[in-house]
Structures are given as C-alpha cells and as structure tokens.
Amino acid sequence: MKKIIKLIVNGExxxxxxxxxxxxxxxxxxxxGLTGTxxxxxxxxxxxxxxxxxxxxxxxxxVLAAQADGREVLTIEGLAExxxxxxxxxxxxxxxxxxxxxxxxxxxLSAKALLDATPNPTEVEIRTAISGNLCRCTGYQKIVEAIQxxxxxxxxxxxS
Amino acid sequence: xxxxKFDYHEPTTLEEALKxxxxxxxxxxxxxxxxxxxxxxxxxxxxxxxxxxxxxxxxLDAIVPRDSHGVTVGSAVTAAALSRNxxxxxxxxxxxxxxSRLGAPMIRxxxxxxxxxxxxxxxxxxPPACMVLNASLKLKSAGTERDVPVVDFxxxxxxxxxxxxxxxxxxxxxxxxxxxxxxxxxxxARKTLEISMVNVAALLTLQSADGPITEARIALGxxxxxxxxxxxxxxxxxGQKPSEQLFQKxxxxxxxxCSPITDHRGTMEYRCMMIEVLTKRALMAxxxxxxxxxP
Numbered sequence: 275m276k277k278i279i280k281l282i283v284n285g286e287x288x289x290x291x292x293x294x295x296x297x298x299x300x301x302x303x304x305x306x307g308l309t310g311t312x313x314x315x316x317x318x319x320x321x322x323x324x325x326x327x328x329x330x331x332x333x334x335x336x337v338l339a340a341q342a343d344g345r346e347v348l349t350i351e352g353l354a355e356x357x358x359x360x361x362x363x364x365x366x367x368x369x370x371x372x373x374x375x376x377x378x379x380x381x382x383l384s385a386k387a388l389l390d391a392t393p394n395p396t397e398v399e400i401r402t403a404i405s406g407n408l409c410r411c412t413g414y415q416k417i418v419e420a421i422q423x424x425x426x427x428x429x430x431x432x433x434s
Numbered sequence: 435x436x437x438x439k440f441d442y443h444e445p446t447t448l449e450e451a452l453k454x455x456x457x458x459x460x461x462x463x464x465x466x467x468x469x470x471x472x473x474x475x476x477x478x479x480x481x482x483x484x485x486x487x488x489x490x491x492x493x494l495d496a497i498v499p500r501d502s503h504g505v506t507v508g509s510a511v512t513a514a515a516l517s518r519n520x521x522x523x524x525x526x527x528x529x530x531x532x533x534s535r536l537g538a539p540m541i542r543x544x545x546x547x548x549x550x551x552x553x554x555x556x557x558x559x560x561p562p563a564c565m566v567l568n569a570s571l572k573l574k575s576a577g578t579e580r581d582v583p584v585v586d587f588x589x590x591x592x593x594x595x596x597x598x599x600x601x602x603x604x605x606x607x608x609x610x611x612x613x614x615x616x617x618x619x620x621x622x623a624r625k626t627l628e629i630s631m632v633n634v635a636a637l638l639t640l641q642s643a644d645g646p647i648t649e650a651r652i653a654l655g656x657x658x659x660x661x662x663x664x665x666x667x668x669x670x671x672x673g674q675k676p677s678e679q680l681f682q683k684x685x686x687x688x689x690x691x692c693s694p695i696t697d698h699r700g701t702m703e704y705r706c707m708m709i710e711v712l713t714k715r716a717l718m719a720x721x722x723x724x725x726x727x728x729p
Binding site: 275293297318327330332335337341405406 | 442485489
C-alpha cells in the first residue's frame with residue numbers, strides 16, 4: 275500500500291505517494307528526475323548514491339523513500355546557485371578532479387558535509403570523509419587537492 | 435537493485451512496536467539503519483512480509499549517562515554518534531573506536547549499535563567492544579523484559595538468543611574503574627568499507643599508573659562462530675606487571691581460544707598469526723591509555 279510522504283528536496287517541498295519498497299535513490303532519480311545522484315552498487319559499498327539527509331551524508335540506496343518523510347534532502351543539483359557552481363564544484367573542475375564524473379556528485383556531497391563540519395580539514399580527515407566514495411578513474415589525489423582548495427576558498431583564504 | 439515487496443509499519447510508541455512484533459513474529463523484521471537489513475533484502479537473503487521501522491519510537495536513540503557510574507546507550511544510536519560522543523570516547527574507548535571503524539562514513543550515519551548486535555555476525559565491529567565493557571542488553575517483548583549479559587548473547591553466525599518477538603532496547607555499561615584503558619584494532623585488506631579478518635577489543639585496569647594489572651578483558655571477532663572473550667589470556671594477565679613480553683604471551687594464549695576458518699578474506703593460519711600480533715598491540719594501546727587515565 276502506498277504511503278504519502280512529504281519532504282524537502284533542495285529547498286523545495288515535495289509530496290509523493292511511494293510503495294514501501296521504493297528507495298530514496300529511486301524516488302530522486304525516477305520520480306523527481308534528479309539524475310545527478312547515481313545508482314552504483316545498490317548495497318552501500320560505493321557511495322555513488324550519496325545524498326545529504328538532514329545534514330548527514332547517507333547512501334540513498336539504503337534509505338526507503340518512506341523513511342525520508344518529514345526530512346530534508348540535499349542532492350548535487352542543490353549546490354549550484356543561479357547557474358553559478360558551488361565553490362566545491364568549481365574546485366573539482368579547476369583541479370582536474372573529474373574524469374568520467376560518475377563518482378563526482380557523491381564525492382562533492384561528502385566533501386560538503388566534511389567542510390561544513392570541519393572548515394580546515396587535514397589530508398587524513400579528507401580521505402576519511404570520502405572513504406565511502408569509490409572512484410575508479412582518478413586515483414583520488416586530485417579529488418583530495420580539490421577538497422583542500424575548496425576548503426580554502428570557502429574560508430576565504432584562497433590561494434590562486 | 436530492487437527490494438522485494440513488503441508491508442511497512444511505523445509505530446510511534448514502544449508499546450505499539452512490541453505489539454506488532456508479537457502479532458507478526460517471525461514474518462517481521464525490525465528496520466533501524468537499514469544498512470544490513472535492506473542489503474540482505476536486496477540480495478533476497480531476507481524476505482520478510484512485514485518491516486517494522488523503529489525510527490519514530492521515542493527514547494531509543496539517546497546516550498544517557500548514569501551519573502558517573504555508567505551509561506545507557508539506546509539501541510538506535512548510530513555508529514557515527516557513538517564514535518563522536520565524548521563520554522564514550524573517554525570512558526568506553528573500545529566502543530567509540532569500534533564504531534569509528536564500522537563501514538564507512540555514510541554507513542555510520544545510519545547503522546545502529548542495536549543492528550550490529552542483533553545481526554550476530556561473527557566479524558561485527560561492536561560486539562567485542564561491548565564484551566570487554568561487560569555490557570548488559572535490555573530486551574523487551576509485549577509481555578516481558580530481561581537483561582542479558584552481552585557475553586551470553588551470541589549463539590552462532592547470525593544467531594542470538596533473542597526471541598522473534600523481542601526488541602533490543604538499550605545497552606548498559608558501568609564506567610570502568612580508575613587507571614583503565616581500552617583499545618580496538620580491526621584488520622582487513624582495506625582500511626574502510628571492510629568486514630574484519632580479525633578484530634580485537636581490549637580493556638586493562640591497573641592498580642595505579644605504574645602498578646600491576648588488576649583487570650584484563652580481551653574479546654576477538656571473526657575468529658570463531660561468535661565473538662569470543664579470551665578468558666585464559668585474561669586470567670594469565672591478572673596480577674602481573676604489564677610489559678610487551680607479557681602481552682606477547684597473552685597473545686599466544688589467545689590463539690588457543692579461537693577457531694578461525696579459511697575463507698575468501700584470509701586463511702586460518704594467517705588469522706591465528708594475527709590474533710597473536712593484534713592481541714599484543716591492543717593490550718599495548720590499552721596500557722598506554724590506562725597509564726594516562728585522568729579523573
């Protein structure tokens with residue numbers, strides 16, 4: 275039996291009727307057309323489906339849509355403002371941290387959660403924060419540099 | 435990957451949840467963080483017709499200190515919350531460390547201590563920590579309530595002594611005495627997103643900063659059908675002056691208490707070697723913290 279859920283996605287109110295076995299990643303991608311969040315392993319092992327749920331990064335493939343009732347979700351689509359990239363997105367572009375791009379939305383959201391809590395993270399803290407996001411292309415080095423640069427940009431201490 | 439179909443329930447009180455469990459019994463599974471249950475359902479290992487979410491049951495997700503005598507951890511407390519809680523990090527260190535090594539950051543934001551315990555996996559992160567802290571588990575059903583020592587909780591891989599109509603409510607631990615230090619070491623092929631090859635929790639209490647050992651607890655995971663306490667190694671340490679050589683011997687005794695298997699993560703021989711090494715290292719780390727104990 276479907277359940278009516280009300281949630282906030284990227285600042286906007288959303289109402290949907292969902293089957294119990296619908297996951298949050300399915301709701302976002304298939305019902306809301308927000309395909310920035312990717313479906314990877316479906317088992318919480320790759321992080322491609324990362325979204326920020328009530329301020330915390332989670333694997334949306336392991337959250338039932340019904341569990342998101344009454345909650346706030348931030349996806350990658352919610353970062354850019356008026357077409358201008360968020361500093362973390364810009365840093366990924368500038369540092370060459372994007373190859374195929376499949377891991378990128380999840381990486382950026384994990385980075386955002388980190389920088390929101392820890393504005394000046396160490397390299398160990400960065401690598402730990404993204405340790406649930408797998409990248410098959412880059413070898414992670416430029417992703418780490420992008421997050422360091424983004425941290426500096428956000429703190430206003432950017433060195434160009 | 436698709437989830438099979440099920441009926442979904444969101445009780446808003448504990449009484450309602452326990453009543454549902456009684457009525458639905460073996461056809462229902464409890465959903466907390468979902469990082470084990472939903473994975474098993476997607477893999478068609480579990481196919482419950484009913485899923486009961488405890489997200490809206492109040493009072494299950496708090497860490498409640500009991501003066502300075504102990505702490506009660508609600509079963510729905512996440513691994514992330516445990517790993518960052520100052521009281522747990524300070525006085526119940528093995529649990530904070532084990533929680534910080536569970537899965538990966540996103541998993542830790544959802545996975546709960548209750549789920550990690552009731553799933554009864556031999557390689558789970560939190561059971562050895564709970565065992566060295568002598569945790570007591572509160573189980574409730576619609577008509578009963580009981581407290582079970584965690585050391586008696588596990589029966590075999592995936593098996594605990596919980597009845598199908600019971601819910602794990604909280605995990606109770608007494609604050610260890612002064613000059614106690616704890617440690618947790620997890621060995622795997624990776625540092626993250628990993629199921630343990632061997633994991634060890636240790637707790638040491640000294641008579642004083644330089645004194646002999648008055649209490650020793652060692653628990654090992656992934657090396658037997660359930661997490662186990664290495665009682666023989668513990669008894670060996672009591673009354674002794676701590677040293678690396680002593681801990682090496684304790685590690686050797688610890689191997690004797692284990693029955694690891696060879697599987698895709700590691701061979702029996704390697705696991706036995708690692709039990710010895712990691713027991714020693716965990717005791718060294720516990721000793722360091724015990725010597726630096728602050729009131």
